[in-house]
Amino acid sequence: MWKSLPLLAALLAVAACASPQAATPAAQQSASSSLQHNAESLQAKLRRTPQDAAAWAQLGATHVELARVTFDPQHYSRAERALTESLRLKPEGNGDAFIGRGALANAKHDFAAARDWGQRAVTALPDNASAQGVLVDALTQLGDDAGASVALQRMLDLRPGVASFTRAAYHFELHGRVDEAREALNRALESASSEAERDFCRFQLDELKGRTNEEALEVYRGLVAKAPSPDYLVKYGKALDKAGKPAEARAQFDLALQQLRALGGDDLTAALIAADHGDPAEALRFAEKEWAKRQSVFTADALSWALHVNKRSAEALQYSDKAVALGWRDPEVLRHREAILGSLR
């Protein structure tokens, strides 16, 4: 190997000075994911021109997308740093960075902040579909259905495509319009240009169709193996329960709760898990905390269920009414509602 020392030296030189990329040879090769590819070409561009605020913003937004499809939360911190850099270079009128910030805030379930970033993005880039998308997501979660609908229609008219069609599907679903939701997802599938996008559409179509318990077991076992997020753990746990494996199911619920307690996260999810599988008082604390932040169909459902398991079904009913007011007919939501109504009879 000493023979190749000059080579080694040259390599080291390249590694250390020419580009940080050389230290990570994988980067050039894992091009099969278009998002990853995107991130890499932005990185290359920024190595040449680190002053390019727009490229930093796009890199940040790409990391938010990557976090979503790979479930690797390290992308969130990368997104955050890239967006901070972009805003440092161009604090005003930096629409791309506002979009990225908003997407990141949505991903972290800080919907009020996401709404603010979304509004700034729309001001800076009035004809940009992604800016509208940030706003749609935030307003939906904050419970502003009318606002969300307006932003979504604008998004659809600006750019009919995967991003707007999948959001339309969700809108239809929340309004109990399942056929239209399916239609929108099919159009999204037709427009999809990457495998990740197609996977998302197919997954949602299957969710809409409903899965047999075997299918659910298989799908969620796979998902939990990749990314043990509390939501997947709960779904997997429920499937295990139905399959007559309560101990294994319990382990999933415990893991989800443990994670949420230790590392924090979404109080809404925590409330629902605690209500079914943990401590009712804790569930109510979580649900009330989230309701204080946002009054949406989701928090209304969680609060109604937490009240119910705390034997306060009469109070629960008004929140359950709110949860289904738009027409949302999610099986879990209906299960909660029936139990509440049943206990009041």
Add this chain to the structure above:
Amino acid sequence: MPTSKKQRLRRGAIAAVVVAAAAAIPAAQASSHREAPLIAADPAVDNTDVYAFTSPDRPDTVTLIANWFGLQEPNGGPNFYPWATDARYDLNIDADGDALPDKTFRFTFTTDDRRGGKSPTFLYNNGPVTSINDENLLFRQNYNLELIEGNKTTTLVRNGRAAPSNTGPASFPNFGTIRDQATSKLPGGGQVYVGPSEDSFFLDLRVFDLLYGGNLKEVNQDTLMGYNVNTIAIQVPKTMLALKGDPKRNPVIGVWSDTEKRTLKLEPGKATPQGDFVQVSRLGNPLVNEVVASAPIKDAFNALQPVNDAKVQALLDRVNDPELARLIQQIYGIPAPKTPRADLVEIFLTGITTKAGGPIKADLNSQLNNADVDPKKFQPSEMLRLNMGVPVAKDPNRLGVLAGDLQGFPNGRRLTDDVVDIEIQAVVGAALTGKLVPALAKGDRVDKNDVRFGDKFPYVGLPRNRAVNSN
């Protein structure tokens, strides 16, 4: 023996580290918060380039070429690049100068998927494909071509076969044959090709680094080398395009391409939510987004109909006072010409003519020069303008009109025109002075495409079938 092994290793040096990309997970983070894709690119409907030129081998015809879906990597394998089936691909002609299309060639696609099952990794082709009807070809796309003239719609091609993506030498041992078979004759003379091709555009994309203080001295590499695009090429008699069918009296046409997609209406609730077609992409002059339009108006511009261009002050401002000229002044000390830039307005918005009061003393390619145009109805708008009357240059100059070759860009656009260098020169005022700015003479230092263009229709290079950077 050791030699061969070493060679093999050397050849495989780049591939020596084999990696698999992280598997994507469909994120459904809970019923409570569904994270849908946000920054979803839609390359299938994104215009990349438009060309329009008098056909060198058939000077009584004009060839129009429009490309979509840039940066296709011909890695072979599972990657292929279909046309969108929910979109309209349009090539528009405006001969009377009112910025509305007199004629639109509209292509719409259907997919004939013979792969069976839903598996996304299922093969594109099942063995080598030697002809366009080879039964090994499992994923096929067909197109309809309609000619729209006002309220009249004529179908020119029904169920034409688009050439498939070139997935590699093993799958397509002779793509030339396939391309010939995918080239159809048009009624009334003319022909059309729909399918992949090597990206004809040549430039060093890094030239735009200069917007961020990058160094022009570092450029010299065709960054699009090795990539493919989806191409629509159509060759029609000049009489078909000229105003009143008379290319002698009315030699100038305006050309642009656009893509439309059908939106979706949230209300009122119908069983099948439908909406109008909206324009999602548009292209006339090359690099208009990079050189003229800026980020805030880019989205608006893509949705904007040419007839409304003159009403968008932000767009006019950008043409009259391009940022690029100021940046070049900062970095290279080449003084930016005085604003407002009436010369650029001519190049991009009216065509070069003495009849609109512009500074360039020539009549070249404005519809105002057509004998039968009503000047009162003329609307400045961004499109590629071609004077079909200029004879084919024997020895085309890559710098086109700026170098005295009147058949080149901005009079239409030939495949060999070096539009990056031309536009940089134009932005620093070469069209005003009639002299090239020597400091920028080398431009992006990429003067021609990496593959030779053909000398007959469809002229573009055959699509690559080797991975980018693999040779």
Add this chain to the structure above:
Amino acid sequence: MRVFLLTVFGLFGLLLMGGVAQAHPLSNLSVNHYDGLRVFPDRVELRSVVDSAEIPTLQDRDFVDARKRCTERAKSLNAMADEQELKFEVRDADVVRPPGEAGLPTMRLTCEYTALLPVRGEVEVTFSDSYLKDKPGWREITVVGVDVSVSGAPSESVTNELRNYPDDLLSSPLDVRAVRFVAQPGEGTVVTPPGALGEATKAAVGLVGDLTPVVGIGAVLLSLVLGASHALLPGHGKTVMAAYLAGSRGTRRDALLVGATVTITHTAGVLVLGLLLSVSSAIAGESVLRWLGVASGLLVAVIGGVLLRSAVRNRGRKRHDHGHGHGHGHGHGHGHGHGHGHGHGHRRAGLVGMGVAGGLVPSPSALVVLLGAIALGRTWFGVILVLAYGLGMAATLTAAGLLLVSLRDRFSHRLARFRKYADFTPLGTAALVMLVGVGLATRALAG
């Protein structure tokens, strides 16, 4: 001193490398993998590290013990040497559970495997690791040869075996799941020192490439620090030199002399070897290094021998003087004076020899800096850096020498009552010097 320097180093490395994250894994969801292959003439050894963050550790309820897990893990390893499959046997297994975020445990599993692989001719080896392939995380594979030459795969771990993760926004996390390399009998791999030292060496090389005045000065300073800390590493005959200086009643000037000699010898050695290596790849750097090591050891041994001889003579003379001392009173003084005077010529030579021995073996990192500079077409700057490197080394060695001399001077009066033993000091140190010299030579010969 050592701790201090290493800290300085670490900081330097951090500053220069643009932030090396010291934090645990990329996220609390990641499972990170490192496979380090060492190819011997008869076998492959594999160190396989799996670093699980908080959540996968929580999720991992089936864990019983490290050995069992390592046995299971072996199933996801796939290695082929030409057409033959390699079977990895667990040699050793270990697990530690460092606490992570929110007091949750993380898990670091280290499996040591061996597989038989006779490397008689050229062998092409492919290796892949598909353990927990769906989990997000860092994946890294390195290959080094031990008395075997390997080519085609990286030899150095960017993360120092998953201990610190580079955190550059403009590069993507490593995701290497397979490598292919060729092994054949020959010289082994030279690995730059791990950790801060390696990073700093890289940084120095990097600075050479991107030369501005500030960067230039930075690179020179860094080379000084590199040299200084290189001399702190064991195996530089510092003890010998110190013992020599102490034993031969060296002065401060002597210490400086040794330092100067080290610098000159080392710089010359690196330059000669580096230029030879860059001109011709036919010269096997390692064997040159080995012979230089032997020469250095022998030189030390010879000096030790000379010292020993003169010490024995002196001792004899002193005895004699002592015997007469009762009568003459100044006899001792004379004897001392004589010994001193007699040793003078020898001592200068000895000191220079000591310096030559200390600087004779070029340090690999100095070589890397020089060769990097040559590769980038900045040979002269490389020479300056190597000079700085040598100066750094000399500074440490001189400082050590000065420290010892001053310590000895300060404490000598307290040692007075041990005076009778002091007579043995020159003898003992001379013997020690010779012994160490022989040891160094033997080690160089064997290594």
